[in-house]
Amino acid sequence: MTYGLDPVMEEATAWAWHEIRTSVEGNGNVLTVPMEKLRDAHNVKKLGAIVCAEIHSVLERMGIGHIPEDLPRYQDELVRLYKRATPIGNLIDAVLKPGLKNDSDLRRLFDSRTTRRTLQLPAIEGKADEM
Numbered sequence: 001m002t003y004g005l006d007p008v009m010e011e012a013t014a015w016a017w018h019e020i021r022t023s024v025e026g027n028g029n030v031l032t033v034p035m036e037k038l039r040d041a042h043n044v045k046k047l048g049a050i051v052c053a054e055i056h057s058v059l060e061r062m063g064i065g066h067i068p069e070d071l072p073r074y075q076d077e078l079v080r081l082y083k084r085a086t087p088i089g090n091l092i093d094a095v096l097k098p099g100l101k102n103d104s105d106l107r108r109l110f111d112s113r114t115t116r117r118t119l120q121l122p123a124i125e126g127k128a129d130e131m
Helices: 007-026 035-041 049-061 087-096 100-110
Strands: 030-034 064-067 078-083
Touching: 007 030, 007 035, 007 064, 007 078, 030 035, 035 049, 035 078, 049 064, 064 087, 078 087, 087 100
Parallel strands: none
Antiparallel strands: 030 078, 064 078
Protein backbone atom coordinates (compact mmCIF):
# COMPACT_ATOMS: atom_id res chain seq x y z
CA MET A 1 0.00 0.00 0.00
CA THR A 2 1.07 3.57 -0.44
CA TYR A 3 0.04 4.93 2.95
CA GLY A 4 1.88 8.07 3.93
CA LEU A 5 3.58 8.58 0.57
CA ASP A 6 3.68 12.03 -0.93
CA PRO A 7 1.80 12.46 -4.23
CA VAL A 8 4.97 12.19 -6.33
CA MET A 9 5.89 8.84 -4.74
CA GLU A 10 2.31 7.59 -5.09
CA GLU A 11 2.42 8.40 -8.80
CA ALA A 12 5.82 6.72 -9.18
CA THR A 13 4.52 3.61 -7.41
CA ALA A 14 1.41 3.52 -9.61
CA TRP A 15 3.63 3.86 -12.69
CA ALA A 16 5.87 0.99 -11.54
CA TRP A 17 2.85 -1.31 -11.18
CA HIS A 18 1.58 -0.15 -14.59
CA GLU A 19 4.96 -1.11 -16.09
CA ILE A 20 4.76 -4.57 -14.52
CA ARG A 21 1.25 -5.15 -15.93
CA THR A 22 2.38 -3.88 -19.34
CA SER A 23 5.43 -6.18 -19.25
CA VAL A 24 3.28 -9.20 -18.43
CA GLU A 25 0.83 -8.38 -21.22
CA GLY A 26 3.67 -7.62 -23.65
CA ASN A 27 5.27 -11.01 -23.01
CA GLY A 28 2.33 -13.19 -23.97
CA ASN A 29 0.58 -12.71 -20.61
CA VAL A 30 3.28 -14.58 -18.68
CA LEU A 31 6.53 -13.25 -17.24
CA THR A 32 9.02 -14.38 -14.60
CA VAL A 33 10.57 -11.68 -12.42
CA PRO A 34 12.64 -11.59 -9.24
CA MET A 35 10.81 -10.56 -6.07
CA GLU A 36 13.10 -7.54 -6.01
CA LYS A 37 11.14 -6.06 -8.92
CA LEU A 38 7.83 -6.44 -7.08
CA ARG A 39 9.35 -5.11 -3.86
CA ASP A 40 10.68 -2.04 -5.66
CA ALA A 41 7.35 -1.44 -7.40
CA HIS A 42 5.72 -1.51 -3.99
CA ASN A 43 8.24 1.09 -2.79
CA VAL A 44 9.50 -0.82 0.23
CA LYS A 45 12.97 -1.87 1.35
CA LYS A 46 12.22 -5.31 2.84
CA LEU A 47 9.98 -8.22 2.04
CA GLY A 48 7.98 -9.69 4.89
CA ALA A 49 4.64 -11.41 5.37
CA ILE A 50 2.66 -8.17 5.39
CA VAL A 51 4.45 -6.69 2.36
CA CYS A 52 4.00 -9.95 0.41
CA ALA A 53 0.27 -9.94 1.27
CA GLU A 54 0.01 -6.34 0.05
CA ILE A 55 1.86 -7.20 -3.18
CA HIS A 56 -0.49 -10.15 -3.70
CA SER A 57 -3.48 -7.81 -3.28
CA VAL A 58 -2.10 -5.30 -5.78
CA LEU A 59 -1.47 -8.05 -8.34
CA GLU A 60 -4.93 -9.50 -7.78
CA ARG A 61 -6.58 -6.11 -8.33
CA MET A 62 -4.66 -5.86 -11.62
CA GLY A 63 -5.91 -9.30 -12.71
CA ILE A 64 -2.45 -10.85 -12.40
CA GLY A 65 -1.85 -14.20 -10.75
CA HIS A 66 1.47 -15.49 -9.49
CA ILE A 67 3.40 -18.67 -8.85
CA PRO A 68 4.30 -19.63 -6.23
CA GLU A 69 1.01 -18.87 -4.57
CA ASP A 70 2.85 -17.80 -1.42
CA LEU A 71 5.15 -15.01 -2.52
CA PRO A 72 8.77 -15.55 -1.47
CA ARG A 73 10.31 -13.24 1.10
CA TYR A 74 13.71 -13.13 -0.56
CA GLN A 75 14.42 -10.57 -3.27
CA ASP A 76 16.40 -12.96 -5.49
CA GLU A 77 13.68 -15.60 -5.72
CA LEU A 78 11.71 -15.79 -8.94
CA VAL A 79 7.98 -15.36 -9.34
CA ARG A 80 5.99 -16.20 -12.45
CA LEU A 81 3.33 -13.58 -13.14
CA TYR A 82 0.44 -14.30 -15.48
CA LYS A 83 -2.63 -12.44 -16.66
CA ARG A 84 -5.78 -14.12 -15.43
CA ALA A 85 -8.74 -14.68 -17.76
CA THR A 86 -6.43 -15.25 -20.75
CA PRO A 87 -5.77 -18.61 -22.40
CA ILE A 88 -2.45 -19.05 -20.57
CA GLY A 89 -3.91 -17.71 -17.32
CA ASN A 90 -6.82 -20.14 -17.55
CA LEU A 91 -4.39 -23.01 -18.18
CA ILE A 92 -2.20 -22.08 -15.20
CA ASP A 93 -5.24 -21.68 -12.94
CA ALA A 94 -6.65 -25.03 -14.10
CA VAL A 95 -3.36 -26.77 -13.29
CA LEU A 96 -3.04 -25.10 -9.89
CA LYS A 97 -6.61 -25.62 -8.68
CA PRO A 98 -7.66 -29.26 -8.35
CA GLY A 99 -11.24 -30.10 -9.18
CA LEU A 100 -13.38 -32.17 -11.49
CA LYS A 101 -14.13 -29.29 -13.85
CA ASN A 102 -10.47 -28.34 -14.14
CA ASP A 103 -9.51 -31.99 -14.67
CA SER A 104 -12.07 -32.20 -17.46
CA ASP A 105 -10.89 -28.93 -19.01
CA LEU A 106 -7.26 -30.11 -18.96
CA ARG A 107 -8.14 -33.48 -20.49
CA ARG A 108 -10.13 -31.76 -23.23
CA LEU A 109 -7.34 -29.27 -23.91
CA PHE A 110 -4.66 -31.93 -24.25
CA ASP A 111 -6.71 -34.66 -25.96
CA SER A 112 -5.13 -34.89 -29.41
CA ARG A 113 -8.34 -36.33 -30.85
CA THR A 114 -10.21 -33.11 -30.15
CA THR A 115 -7.43 -30.60 -30.77
CA ARG A 116 -6.06 -32.34 -33.91
CA ARG A 117 -2.56 -31.49 -32.81
CA THR A 118 -0.12 -32.71 -30.26
CA LEU A 119 1.41 -30.25 -27.86
CA GLN A 120 5.09 -31.01 -27.50
CA LEU A 121 6.30 -30.14 -24.00
CA PRO A 122 9.99 -30.31 -23.11
CA ALA A 123 11.02 -32.82 -20.50
CA ILE A 124 11.11 -31.26 -17.05
CA GLU A 125 14.07 -32.25 -14.92
CA GLY A 126 13.46 -33.68 -11.49
CA LYS A 127 11.60 -36.39 -9.66
CA ALA A 128 8.74 -36.58 -12.17
CA ASP A 129 11.12 -38.10 -14.74
CA GLU A 130 11.78 -41.00 -12.38
CA MET A 131 8.11 -41.96 -11.92
